Amino acid sequence: ELTAAAIEVGLARREGDLGALGVAWQRARQAIVRHPVDLFALHAVGELAVAAARLGEGGWIAPHLNEAWALLERLGQPALWAAPMHWYAVQAASLADRPADAAGHIAILEAAAPSYPQAAVLAAAARCWMRVMAGQVDAAEVEAAARRLHSIGHAWDASRLAGQAAVRTGDRALMSSLMSVARSLRPAVGGGPGLTEALSGEGGALLSDSPPAMPMARPAEPTGFGGIALSDREREVAALLVTGLTYKEIGERLFISAKTVEHHVARMRQRLGAGSRGELFSQLRAALDTDA
Incomplete structure (x- = not known):
């Protein structure tokens, strides 16, 4: 047991x-x-x-x-x-x-x-x-x-x-x-x-x-990402998220707040139609593989 x-x-x-x-x-x-x-x-x-x-x-x-x-x-x-x-x-x-x-x-x-x-x-x-x-x-x-x-x-x-x-x-x-x-x-x-x-x-x-790209001053343009339109910032968040970092750790690396990271993750989950966090991770990993 x-x-x-x-x-x-x-x-x-x-x-x-x-x-x-x-x-x-x-x-x-x-x-x-x-x-x-x-x-x-x-x-x-x-x-x-x-x-x-x-x-x-x-x-x-x-x-x-x-x-x-x-x-x-x-x-x-x-x-x-x-x-x-x-x-x-x-x-x-x-x-x-x-x-x-x-x-x-x-x-x-x-x-x-x-x-x-x-x-x-x-x-x-x-x-x-x-x-x-x-x-x-x-x-x-x-x-x-x-x-x-x-x-x-x-x-x-x-x-x-x-x-x-x-x-x-x-x-x-x-x-x-x-x-x-x-x-x-x-x-x-x-x-x-x-x-x-x-x-x-x-x-x-x-x-x-x-x-993941370093933070840039100009707005990020949406780009293809495994067939899904994600902004450059969302790509950065996704690449760090699947390493197991917390929202706080991701925020520290991208110079944004943990709340902003959470917002990006929620938007990606909605776009992907992921029903759970585990499903979101699987789809992001597949997208990262496709994009590579």
């Missing part, structure tokens, strides 16, 4: 469907109190910890996380079980915008690296991710880290790392290059990420090859 609930949470989070995430989260809260935190529950607890960071529910998940950390400590931090949990913790820190919280987890991943190659990949990616959060984007480092993540099965994380780096650089050429990398690493479209990916990695950053 706990694993099934965590999968639902993970899929909803990756699709950016906050309505579905809220429903799945309530089910997960009920399931976890009935399930002991053992080795086989670690992936589920880790997935819920990341979702908790997304929902601002970190205080609620903390006791269960503490049980997980205590279990791993008693067992001597076995890398096979510990590395994924520390990676989840890094992801939670990034979503909560608390990079300092990731430092100890990265150190443990680095300590495990000599005997566990996957820990080395995760440690390097985590270090890179924290630098990206600080606005220090090295395109070569990001691409290398993302491709290594992809090679060990973290396709969604790989795509998200490149996508997050793209929207944090002010260099248009680097932005274009990193978005292309993110798009090439994304999980396959159709039916959402697989169950293994759902418990190993947040929803695919399905990006176009063209970066």
Whole structure:
């Protein structure tokens, strides 16, 4: 029951469907109190910890996380079980915008690296991710880290790392290059990420090859976009929305208010006839693919 609930949470989070995430989260809260935190529950607890960071529910998940950390400590931090949990913790820190919280987890991943190659990949990616959060984007480092993540099965994380780096650089050429990398690493479209990916990695950053344009003084002319007439500003919002950014984060990058972003999203949803947020994301991703 706990694993099934965590999968639902993970899929909803990756699709950016906050309505579905809220429903799945309530089910997960009920399931976890009935399930002991053992080795086989670690992936589920880790997935819920990341979702908790997304929902601002970190205080609620903390006791269960503490049980997980205590279990791993008693067992001597076995890398096979510990590395994924520390990676989840890094992801939670990034979503909560608390990079300092990731430092100890990265150190443990680095300590495990000599005997566990996957820990080395995760440690390097985590270090890179924290630098990206600080606005220090090295395109070569990001691409290398993302491709290594992809090679060990973290396709969604790989795509998200490149996508997050793209929207944090002010260099248009680097932005274009990193978005292309993110798009090439994304999980396959159709039916959402697989169950293994759902418990190993947040929803695919399905990006176009063209970066979102920087804000311009002149009014944007409507242009074709996957067969749908969207303004340049709406194209920018769409490209950032499917990376998993919040309205506030999109607004900060485009120098507009979160309320304006919400207005653009509502207009696109109306034009596309999307009945739900998940359907909107699917249609925008398809439009981005067609436009590429």
